[in-house]
Each structure stands twice: as C-alpha cells, then as structure tokens.
Amino acid sequence: MVERSAEDATSPASPSRGMVLLCVLAVAAGIAIGFVGGVFRWCLRHLDQWRVDVLQWSADLPGPGWLIPIAVTAVGATIGAIVVRVVPLAAGSGIQHVEAVDRGEADPPPLRVVLAKFIGGLIAIGSGLILGREGPTVHMGAAIGAEAGRRARLGVNDIRLMQTSLSGAGLGVAFNAPIGGALFAFEEVAKSFRLRLVIPTLLAVSVAVACSRLVLGDRSDFMVAEVETPSIVVLPVFVVFGLVTGVLGVAYNRVILGAIALVRHFGHVPPIAKATVIGGIIGALLAIDPLTAGGGDTLSQQIFDGGSMVLPVVAGLLVVRFLAGPLSYAAGTPGGLFAPMLAVGALWGVLFAALADLLLPDDQPSLRIAMVIVGMSALFGASVRAPITGVVLVVEMVATTSVTIPMAVATACAVLVAHLAGSPPIYDSLREQMLVDMPPGPGNPEGTARA
Structure with a gap:
C-alpha cells in the first residue's frame, strides 16, 4: 500500500477542486493519446500491407527470394532492440511497468517512453514479429498521463492515478474498445473501482477512443457476421x-x-x-x-x-x-x-x-x-x-x-x-x-x- 504523502494532503474544501483538476487533465491527456495511438495504429495498418507486398514481391523473385522476409524481420528486431538499449523502459509490453507504478514499486514512466515505444513498436511489430500493438499504446498513454500530472504539480499518488487512467485509455485506443479499456485500468492495473479513479478514467478513455476514430474511422476491430445465440x-x-x-x-x-x-x-x-x-x-x-x-x-x-x-x-x-x-x-x-x-x-x-x-x-x-x-x-x-x-x-x-x-x-x-x-x-x-x-x-x- 502506498502511503499518502504530504503533497497529497488536502483541506476539507479541496477534494472537489482536486477531482475537477484530475478530470480536466484526463481529458487533455486523453486527446493526446487518442491521436498518438490512432496514428500509431494507422501506421501499423499500412506497415502490415507493406509487409504483404514485400512477401509477394520476394516470392516472385528468381533465386533465394525467401531471404528477404528473413532480413526484413531481423533488421526490424535489431532496430527495436537498439531502441530498448537507448530507453530500457521501452522493452516488452510495458503493462507490467504500469502495474508496478500503480503499486508504488516503480517510478512513473518519463515522456521519452512515448517516442521510444512509438518508433520501436512500429519497426518491431511492422517487420513481422508476433507482438501486439496494445503494449506500446498502454505504456504511451501511461507516460502521457504521468507527464500531465507532473506538469500540473500533482502529488505523487495523483500522478500514479493519472498514469493508471491513461493506461486504460491506451488499451481502449489499441482495440477501439472504450469500456474494455476502462475495465482494464480498474480490474487489471489498479484492482480497484475507487470513484477518484473511475471518473477520470472514463473521461480519458472516451475522449481518447473518440479522437482515435477521427484517424482510423468508426468501426469495430473485426467485421463479424450476425452470430446466432447458442442454445x-x-x-x-x-x-x-x-x-x-x-x-x-x-x-x-x-x-x-x-x-x-x-x-x-x-x-x-x-x-x-x-x-x-x-x-x-x-x-x-x-x-x-x-x-x-x-x-x-x-x-x-x-x-x-x-x-x-x-x-x-x-x-x-x-x-x-x-x-x-x-x-x-x-x-x-x-x-x-x-x-x-x-x-x-x-x-x-x-x-x-x-x-x-x-x-x-x-x-x-x-x-x-x-x-x-x-x-x-x-x-x-x-x-x-x-x-x-x-x-x-x-x-x-x-x-x-x-x-x-x-x-x-x-x-x-x-x-x-x-x-x-x-x-x-x-x-x-x-x-x-x-x-x-x-x-x-x-x-x-x-x-x-x-x-
């Protein structure tokens, strides 16, 4: 359990103002991760098509054309590892770091994680590695939320709350799933449904997914024909x-x-x-x-x-x-x-x-x-x-x-x-x-x- 710091102590009249500030920051940070995550997904979508084109082109080449996809993915993994060498927090999913921060076991992610996850994730995932887009978007959202809290001079507990709220917004953007993103922040990261966390998270997730849809369009991730209800x-x-x-x-x-x-x-x-x-x-x-x-x-x-x-x-x-x-x-x-x-x-x-x-x-x-x-x-x-x-x-x-x-x-x-x-x-x-x-x-x- 993280102890309440002196920075987070508030007078009886301040909790309402504190909640309003958290909500305003959540909306602003939600807009940021909405567009950042939306562009990230848009780029990945085009990289996926590029990878298919490369595979088709290499298959038609005379000689050992199969070496080309091997080289492409190997280079992508190499560049991704170099990014991690520069910014170690960019490694892997990042969700485990978000959870550690929420528990007070690690410091909130710095803003440079956003650029590292964006570039490293695009190259590693786009090259064909079997990795998900949600890890980078969750961690980018957490870093943006933490930075918003730092800029607003919030106490350490509220900075952690902001990074948790925006991690849910990041997951919502990754899968165009606002409610799922919010539940991820409550059930998986914070393991709590505190009102002080719920309201900013719902606002952040809603705004983030809405902004990402301006980039990606308003449709579900998978197109599924009508499914009959099983007996x-x-x-x-x-x-x-x-x-x-x-x-x-x-x-x-x-x-x-x-x-x-x-x-x-x-x-x-x-x-x-x-x-x-x-x-x-x-x-x-x-x-x-x-x-x-x-x-x-x-x-x-x-x-x-x-x-x-x-x-x-x-x-x-x-x-x-x-x-x-x-x-x-x-x-x-x-x-x-x-x-x-x-x-x-x-x-x-x-x-x-x-x-x-x-x-x-x-x-x-x-x-x-x-x-x-x-x-x-x-x-x-x-x-x-x-x-x-x-x-x-x-x-x-x-x-x-x-x-x-x-x-x-x-x-x-x-x-x-x-x-x-x-x-x-x-x-x-x-x-x-x-x-x-x-x-x-x-x-x-x-x-x-x-x-």
Whole structure:
C-alpha cells in the first residue's frame, strides 16, 4: 500500500477542486493519446500491407527470394532492440511497468517512453514479429498521463492515478474498445473501482477512443457476421471448453516465461544479437506462410470471414503461434502480448468447434464463430486473470452480444482452472521479473541490479 504523502494532503474544501483538476487533465491527456495511438495504429495498418507486398514481391523473385522476409524481420528486431538499449523502459509490453507504478514499486514512466515505444513498436511489430500493438499504446498513454500530472504539480499518488487512467485509455485506443479499456485500468492495473479513479478514467478513455476514430474511422476491430445465440442446451459444451482453455492458458504463460528464460540463458550473447536471431527465425516463418507471424489480426479476421483453412493447417498455425509468439516477446523489443494471444484463442476455438460438431446432435447449428469469440476471451482471462475485461474487450472488438452468456461461463471456468493450478497472472510474473532486473533506486527500493 502506498502511503499518502504530504503533497497529497488536502483541506476539507479541496477534494472537489482536486477531482475537477484530475478530470480536466484526463481529458487533455486523453486527446493526446487518442491521436498518438490512432496514428500509431494507422501506421501499423499500412506497415502490415507493406509487409504483404514485400512477401509477394520476394516470392516472385528468381533465386533465394525467401531471404528477404528473413532480413526484413531481423533488421526490424535489431532496430527495436537498439531502441530498448537507448530507453530500457521501452522493452516488452510495458503493462507490467504500469502495474508496478500503480503499486508504488516503480517510478512513473518519463515522456521519452512515448517516442521510444512509438518508433520501436512500429519497426518491431511492422517487420513481422508476433507482438501486439496494445503494449506500446498502454505504456504511451501511461507516460502521457504521468507527464500531465507532473506538469500540473500533482502529488505523487495523483500522478500514479493519472498514469493508471491513461493506461486504460491506451488499451481502449489499441482495440477501439472504450469500456474494455476502462475495465482494464480498474480490474487489471489498479484492482480497484475507487470513484477518484473511475471518473477520470472514463473521461480519458472516451475522449481518447473518440479522437482515435477521427484517424482510423468508426468501426469495430473485426467485421463479424450476425452470430446466432447458442442454445442453452449446448452451454455445458462451453463449460468444458472453458475448463480446457484454462489449462491452455496456464501452458501459454509457462511458454512465455520459458522463452524469456531460454533467451536469458545465453547471457554471453549481446541482447541486440539475440533479437536479430529471433527476428530471423520469425522472418523465416513469414516466408513460409504470412499467417504464421505478425500481430494476428489478419488471421483472426480470415477466421471470422469463414476462410477455407483445413483443420491440419489450423492446428499447425496454433502450434506455431503458440510457440513463436512467446519467442518474439523474448526478443525484448517494444510490443505486447494481447493481440497475438487473441489470435491463439481464435485458432483454438476453431479446433474445439470442429470437435464439438462431431459430438453434438445433427440438428445443432455450427458453433464455429461462437467458439472463436469465446476462445478469445477465455484464453485472455486464463492468462491475464482479468475475466470481466476479457469478456467486454472481445465483445467490443467483434461488436456482437449474442455470445455473452457462453463467454462469461467459459471465461469464468478458464480463470478458475488457472487459479486452482496455482499459475500466477502473466503480468504479475513479468512485473516481479522486471523489478528484480531494475537497479535499486527511489522507484524500486527493493530491486537488485541485473546480473
């Protein structure tokens, strides 16, 4: 628990003025992250198309054209690692740092994190690494919120509150999901629904997503045809699906931590060189099949569109992305875990739906799209341990509410299994690891220097 500092002590007449100031700052900072995050996503969208064009061009070249995607992703990972060398806080998702700041375990991020995450994230994610856009936007939002608090000479607790509120705005911009972004700040970061946090966060998220839509347009992240509400008769199928997904979520978290440990095992190799090698590996996957790498949105949309992928291909993509996503994250470049995790959940939903179709009576409608949607939220819940955020986030991303009951049931079962298995939430593990790596200082009094 963070103690209340003298700076935060207020007279009986000041709390209202303090709340108004927080709200004004939240709106101003929300506008900033809305446009910054919107431009970030716009650039990534064009880089994704550029990467597809490069892959098509290289495939038509005589000779070893497959070396080009390997080189592109390796260079992107290298530049991302160089950015982290200059600004160490730019490494990875950044969400674990946001949570550490909220708990008083680390100092709020400086404004230079915005530029580092923006440039490093564009290059690393745009080159084809299996990373999510949400990590950079969350951390950029947190840095903008903290800077707004510093400029307004707020007390240390309110600066932390601002960075937490704006981290939710960053997630909302990343997925065009304002309510999901707000819930992320409450359920995952602060683990609290205090009124002093709720009001500024709702304002920041609303303004941020509205501004990002001026850049990106007003549409959900995924275009999904109307989904028929699953019958109550098949609800037990979703219970089983959730329970098995909980096991998958535990395994996914262990693969992430295992990949990081594996890369760290080669301590004699410079981090930039390790990132280059990992980038080359992911680039080789891109050369084989563009759907094996990248953030995963294209893959998920193809699934929603009813793309003709045979089950062995779906299973292969699931295994490859299940392993290669954590490996990409272990490279230490700017980038998050959420978007690739959602793609894994979508693939898992396709496989489980195929099995369910075999076991259910013939008069049952196909559960394919419903399982895809539920798979996204259930795997998110099992890994991150934020079930309400997972359900609402996916509902906003697919713009459909017909599957909310199966989503809630399956996600609750997945989280229950992960909890009973004793598997900690992924960002708790990453935060503890980050604090061990940070040198001791005012923001990390108990930390130890990197070995």
